[in-house]
Every structure is written in C-alpha cells, then in structure tokens.
Amino acid sequence: MAIESAAPSVAPEPEQLPDARGHFGPYGGMFVAETLMGPLAELRDAYARFVHDPDFQAEFDADLADYVGRPSPLYFAERWSREVGGARIFLKREDLNHTGAHKINNTIGQALLAKRMGKTRIIAETGAGQHGVASATVAARLGLECVVYMGAEDIERQKQNVYRMRLLGAEVVSVTSGSQTLKDALNEAMRDWVTNVDDTFYIIGTVAGPHPYPAMVRDFQAVIGRETRRQFLEREGRLPDALVACVGGGSNAIGLFHPFLGDSDVAFYGVEAAGDGLDTGRHAAPLCAGRPGVLHGNRTYLMEDGDGQIIGTHSISAGLDYPGVGPEHAWLKDTGRANYVAVDDTRALAAFHALTRAEGIIPALESSHALAYAEELAPRLGTDKALVINLSGRGDKDMHTVATHEGLEL
Amino acid sequence: MSRIEGRFAALRAAGRKALIPFVTAGDPDPAATVPLLHALVEAGADLLELGVPFSDPMADGPVIQRASERALAHHVTLHGVLDMVAAFREQDPDTPVILMGYLNPIEAFGYAEFARAAAAAGVDGILTVDAPPEEAAVLADELGAHGLDPIFLLAPTSDAARIARICELARGFVYYVSFKGVTGASGFDLDAIATRLAEIRAATSLPLGVGFGISDAERAAAVARIADAVIVGSALVRQIEAHPGDPAAARAAMTGLLSEMRAAIDAVPAAAVAEA
Numbered sequence: 266m267a268i269e270s271a272a273p274s275v276a277p278e279p280e281q282l283p284d285a286r287g288h289f290g291p292y293g294g295m296f297v298a299e300t301l302m303g304p305l306a307e308l309r310d311a312y313a314r315f316v317h318d319p320d321f322q323a324e325f326d327a328d329l330a331d332y333v334g335r336p337s338p339l340y341f342a343e344r345w346s347r348e349v350g351g352a353r354i355f356l357k358r359e360d361l362n363h364t365g366a367h368k369i370n371n372t373i374g375q376a377l378l379a380k381r382m383g384k385t386r387i388i389a390e391t392g393a394g395q396h397g398v399a400s401a402t403v404a405a406r407l408g409l410e411c412v413v414y415m416g417a418e419d420i421e422r423q424k425q426n427v428y429r430m431r432l433l434g435a436e437v438v439s440v441t442s443g444s445q446t447l448k449d450a451l452n453e454a455m456r457d458w459v460t461n462v463d464d465t466f467y468i469i470g471t472v473a474g475p476h477p478y479p480a481m482v483r484d485f486q487a488v489i490g491r492e493t494r495r496q497f498l499e500r501e502g503r504l505p506d507a508l509v510a511c512v513g514g515g516s517n518a519i520g521l522f523h524p525f526l527g528d529s530d531v532a533f534y535g536v537e538a539a540g541d542g543l544d545t546g547r548h549a550a551p552l553c554a555g556r557p558g559v560l561h562g563n564r565t566y567l568m569e570d571g572d573g574q575i576i577g578t579h580s581i582s583a584g585l586d587y588p589g590v591g592p593e594h595a596w597l598k599d600t601g602r603a604n605y606v607a608v609d610d611t612r613a614l615a616a617f618h619a620l621t622r623a624e625g626i627i628p629a630l631e632s633s634h635a636l637a638y639a640e641e642l643a644p645r646l647g648t649d650k651a652l653v654i655n656l657s658g659r660g661d662k663d664m665h666t667v668a669t670h671e672g673l674e675l
Numbered sequence: 676m677s678r679i680e681g682r683f684a685a686l687r688a689a690g691r692k693a694l695i696p697f698v699t700a701g702d703p704d705p706a707a708t709v710p711l712l713h714a715l716v717e718a719g720a721d722l723l724e725l726g727v728p729f730s731d732p733m734a735d736g737p738v739i740q741r742a743s744e745r746a747l748a749h750h751v752t753l754h755g756v757l758d759m760v761a762a763f764r765e766q767d768p769d770t771p772v773i774l775m776g777y778l779n780p781i782e783a784f785g786y787a788e789f790a791r792a793a794a795a796a797g798v799d800g801i802l803t804v805d806a807p808p809e810e811a812a813v814l815a816d817e818l819g820a821h822g823l824d825p826i827f828l829l830a831p832t833s834d835a836a837r838i839a840r841i842c843e844l845a846r847g848f849v850y851y852v853s854f855k856g857v858t859g860a861s862g863f864d865l866d867a868i869a870t871r872l873a874e875i876r877a878a879t880s881l882p883l884g885v886g887f888g889i890s891d892a893e894r895a896a897a898v899a900r901i902a903d904a905v906i907v908g909s910a911l912v913r914q915i916e917a918h919p920g921d922p923a924a925a926r927a928a929m930t931g932l933l934s935e936m937r938a939a940i941d942a943v944p945a946a947a948v949a950e951a
Contacts (some may be wrong), residue, residue, distance in 0.1 A: 286809055296778060296805045299841075300855055303832030325937040442740050443730060452733045460856040462832065559778045559805065560731060572752040574730040579835030587937065 394426025443554020471514025
C-alpha cells in the first residue's frame with residue numbers, strides 16, 4: 266500500500282467537535298423533518314462504526330492511493346512567489362486528483378460507507394458539477410445507481426460536466442424550483458432521500474447539511490491537511506505560517522485546516538466569494554457579510570434577508586455560489602481561530618491568469634479566490650515566512666466561463 | 676385549556692373527527708387568505724393550518740413549493756402572516772390556528788419576540804417542520820410561556836424511543852406523517868398507518884392527526900376511522916393552481932372539496948369512531 270501510516274486515516278481525535286448531537290458551539294445540529302431523523306441516526310452509527318474499522322480504513326487508504334492518486338504533491342511555486350513578493354508560497358495540488366478536484370476524497374469515503382450499509386442507490390447535489398462528477402465516478406466504479414440533482418440554471422452553465430456525468434452512467438435531474446441553483450438542488454436531493462431512504466445513500470458534497478455530514482465530510486477531506494503537515498515538515502523541518510483556502514460550503518478549507526487546529530502558530534485564512542463586491546449585495550460571502558440562521562439541516566452563517574428568506578448569491582465561480590457555509594467554519598470564525606476574508610470576481614480572475622502564466626498551472630476559479638488573497642497576504646507576512654494554498658481544483662472546467670468573460674467564443 | 680385542546684375535547688365529546696385544511700398564507704396573493712380561512716371554516720374545517728412561506732421548503736412537494744413561491748412573489752413575511760391571523764381573529768374567536776413552516780423565519784424574528792407576537796395575533800400552535808425535539812427545546816419553552824402549543828411530527832421512521840420523547844414534548848395534538856416522502860406525494864398505506872397509530876396511542880393520550888397524501892373524500896373518511904384528525908393540504912392548494920388569476924373560483928373549488936371530505940368523514944359510522 267502506498268500510504269504507510271500507523272494512525273487511522275479518517276478517525277477524528279477525541280477532543281474534537283462536534284458534540285454527540287452534531288453541534289459546533291451554537292452551530293451545526295440536525296434541523297430536518299422527523300422522517301429523516303431515523304435515517305440520520307442510522308448513518309451516524311454506521312459512520313462511527315466504520316471509522317474505526319481497520320478494513321474500512323485500509324480500503325479507503327488504498328482507493329485514495331491507487332484510484333485518486335494520493336498523496337497529492339506539495340509544490341513550491343517559486344516563480345510565482347517571486348512575482349508576488351514576500352512569503353514563499355506552496356500549493357497543495359488537489360487539482361491533480363482523479364476528476365480534477367478535492368471532491369473525490371469525500372465521495373470515495375461516502376460511497377464505501379454506502380456499500381457497507383447495503384445501499385444500492387446514490388444521490389448527490391451539484392452546483393458546478395464537480396461533486397456530481399465525483400459522485401458519478403465512484404458510483405460507476407462500485408456499480409451503484411446514481412442520480413445527481415442540479416439546478417436548471419447550472420445545467421445550462423456547465424454543459425460539459427453534465428455530459429461527463431451522463432457518460433459515467435448517472436441520471437442528471439434538472440431542478441426548476443426556487444432559484445434553480447445549488448441550494449435548490451440540495452433541497453431536491455433531500456426530498457428524494459426522504460422518499461427513498463430505505464435503499465438510497467445521499468452523498469453530500471460539502472461540510473454542511475445535518476449531523477453527521479459536516480463531521481464525516483471533514484474527516485474524509487482531512488487527508489489534505491494531514492499530508493500537507495507531513496510534507497511541509499519533511500521539506501522545511503517546521504510548520505507553515507499560514508494556510509489559505511477558498512470557502513463555498515468549505516470542505517477543501519476544513520480538510521486543509523483541521524489537522525492544524527492544535528498548531529496555534531499556524532494562521533488560517535478562508536476566502537469567500539465577494540462576487541461583484543460585498544457592498545453590492547451580489548456575492549456569496551455569508552461569513553463575511555451574512556448572519557446566523559438555519560438552512561439545509563444546520564445552523565450556520567447564511568445569506569438571508571431581514572425576514573429569514575434565503576437570498577440569491579453571485580460568484581463567477583459556480584462552486585462557491587452557495588448561501589450557506591459549513592457550521593464548523595461558523596464556529597472557527599466566532600472563536601477567532603480562523604480568519605475569513607472575501608475576494609471579488611475581478612481579483613480572482615487576475616490571480617487565475619497570474620498563476621497560469623507564472624507556473625503553467627491553470628487553477629479552478631474557486632481556488633483562484635485563495636490565490637488572489639495570497640497575493641495580498643504574502644507581502645504582508647514577509648520573506649522569512651511560508652504559506653500553503655489549497656489548490657482545490659483545476660481550471661479545465663472553467664475555460665468557457667473565462668473565455669466568455671473576456672468576450673471570446675470557444 | 677388551550678384553544679386546540681378545547682376544540683379536540685369538544686369534538687371527542689360529540690363523537691366527531693377533526694378536519695384540518697392547510698393553505699399557504701398569501702397564496703395566490705395576500706388579500707386572498709383571510710376570506711379563504713373563513714370560507715374553509717364555513718365548509719367544515721375544525722382547525723386551520725396556515726403555511727408560512729419559505730424560500731427553501733425542503734420537506735414539501737412541488738404543489739406547496741409553488742404556493743410558497745407565489746406568496747413570496749408578493750413579499751409575504753412572518754409579520755405579514757401574523758397580521759392575517761389577527762384579521763381572521765376579529766371575526767372568528769374560536770377556530771384554532773396553527774402556523775406551519777420552517778425555522779429560519781422564526782430565527783430571524785427572534786424566538787421570544789415571535790412567541791409574544793404570535794400569541795397576541797391569536798395563533799394557537801406552531802409546527803416547525805425542520806425543528807425536531809432535539810433542536811426545539813428553547814423554542815418550545817418560549818412558545819409554552821406564551822400559551823402556544825408546540826406541534827410535533829411523527830413519521831414512519833420514528834422508533835419507540837422517539838415516539839415517547841416527542842409525545843412528551845408535544846401539546847395540542849401529534850401530527851403523524853403518513854409515509855416517507857414530501858407533501859402531496861403518493862405512497863399512502865392505510866394498514867401501515869393504522870399499525871403505527873396504535874403504537875403511538877400507547878404512548879400518549881394526545882389526539883392524533885394524519886397528514887400527507889390525503890387527496891380525496893374517500894381517503895379522508897378512511898383516515899377518520901383510525902385517527903382523530905384528518906389534515907389535507909396539497910389537494911386543496913392544487914385548486915389555486917387550477918384557477919390561475921381567479922381566487923374566487925379557487926376558493927369555491929377548495930371549499931367544495933373540503934365539504935365533500937367533511938360529509939364523508941361525518942358519514943363514518945359512530946361504531947367506527949367509538950372503536951378508534
């Protein structure tokens with residue numbers, strides 16, 4: 266096996282949150298209709314059992330190594346660091362994973378769990394299509410039926426990913442309710458789940474939703490931070506000074522941050538999408554400009570109006586275009602352990618081009634938000650410091666969006 | 676004794692079963708709701724369930740989702756819904772009104788402030804779909820402090836421990852969700868419901884209502900044989916869609932359906948009622 270670690274790969278440390286009922290301080294929880302409480306308890310118990318099962322661990326580790334291609338490299342972006350000036354910048358290359366983003370770490374874990382629970386059908390929600398593709402991929406490999414819910418508007422914007430999912434054998438269902446985007450796809454997947462709970466496993470793509478999803482998805486994604494910690498230590502003999510990751514629902518950021526929670530000298534920066542600008546109202550930055558509320562099974566920061574209705578979001582990056590955020594991020598914000606900032610479309614696009622030209626790496630527009638913030642952070646930290654950015658995905662899927670933005674037709 | 680308890684006690688004494696229609700407040704427009712509520716009472720409603728529109732009604736099927744969207748297009752707020760209840764109360768001091776909706780509008784309002792305002796408006800019970808007992812303790816306390824009944828759901832997936840716990844917290848009545856699914860869907864199995872209701876009755880003396888999937892008079896009568904209350908939503912709301920731009924015609928169709936259900940429920944032989 267390629268990963269020879271004595272410690273289990275996904276087991277949470279005992280002192281970690283959430284509590285038994287899924288709370289991170291006032292956030293998280295299980296805010297769902299009664300029909301789902303039983304199935305969520307079943308999932309929680311199954312997860313608690315398998316997370317400590319050596320066979321499950323071994324299968325998960327082997328899949329991450331041989332199928333996903335882990336460990337992903339930690340790359341020193343030397344030329345780009347020089348251009349930016351200040352701290353040295355390292356990239357955690359989740360873009361090199363199979364299917365092109367960090368999403369597959371989680372879908373592998375949840376699909377293995379689904380199989381052990383005897384479920385024969387997988388459902389998922391998707392915005393940009395990355396989680397849908399990662400779900401369709403594992404479903405194909407395990408021979409499970411797969412239905413992906415996707416907003417009608419997103420289907421129009423992400424035709425290529427829709428085709429990929431169909432090639433993989435998934436049924437893509439167009440969601441025409443509400444704003445016809447990611448949040449509505451999540452509503453629709455929940456409705457499917459409540460109807461088909463007996464044979465269906467719902468693979469949520471981010472660290473949101475009702476307990477145990479935020480903790481479970483975090484644990485599956487924490488491989489990112491564990492590798493980063495080990496790789497950086499091996500290379501530099503110390504820990505990095507700062508970690509930077511984009512935050513939509515927040516799974517790639519939690520995955521990177523979590524294994525460093527106890528390292529108080531390592532600063533965390535979560536970068537939300539400021540869209541057209543926080544002052545325009547057209548953004549997707551609930552931590553920076555929202556307030557706490559309840560949506561999709563958990564209490565967290567939300568984009569909502571004064572009457573508690575969820576409002577529309579905007580970001581050039583479909584993967585960040587979500588009105589909520591994982592409850593653990595809400596807790597890390599309130600406790601001050603992590604810093605949350607926002608980067609607008611324009612700056613994200615500029616960073617997209619900068620990295621592409623300086624390093625020959627085309628980043629996803631989501632990850633470009635983290636890159637853009639690092640351009641501001643690195644000079645401030647100074648040359649004796651080092652930071653790690655989670656390059657959560659590659660930009661192939663964004664060619665059309667970027668070209669259109671620049672007035673080109675592909 | 677709360678208005679809901681009083682109503683169920685009176686019905687029980689008369690050997691009758693409750694009929695509870697659900698409509699979304701502000702659907703198809705805010706002016707339609709108060710006259711509609713009066714018309715539903717006229718047509719045989721014993722209690723009223725008024726849906727609070729929400730942008731993300733996760734537990735609802737397409738019919739109720741669209742009702743929410745129509746109401747939100749008119750910017751109907753929780754404050755606005757309470758105003759509607761207050762207006763209804765001016766002419767109907769007796770019929771219990773239960774608000775049914777999702778937690779976030781109440782979070783935005785503030786629990787204590789909401790409980791005070793809802794009680795002042797004449798609301799009797801609150802059913803918050805996405806606040807199971809694990810998450811509802813604080814809200815339930817606030818509601819109780821203002822004399823409002825917290826109504827809870829039970830489902831086919833609720834085990835014995837949950838049934839016991841929920842029945843302990845619940846006031847007014849218990850709402851049994853007839854099948855695994857969303858509002859307005861199919862999947863109705865009368866025998867399975869009867870089995871579950873018997874289990875729930877062993878845990879509580881509260882009246883038991885059954886909702887989800889009750890689409891016509893025949894089914895309403897069948898449920899009335901085994902439950903204390905028949906709750907009907909999507910079948911009524913569908914009439915609003917069937918009569919776009921004509922609230923009066925929609926109202927006539929809704930009251931027509933409700934009257935049929937009333938007659939069918941009341942025709943259930945007294946023997947069956949006594950048995951249940």
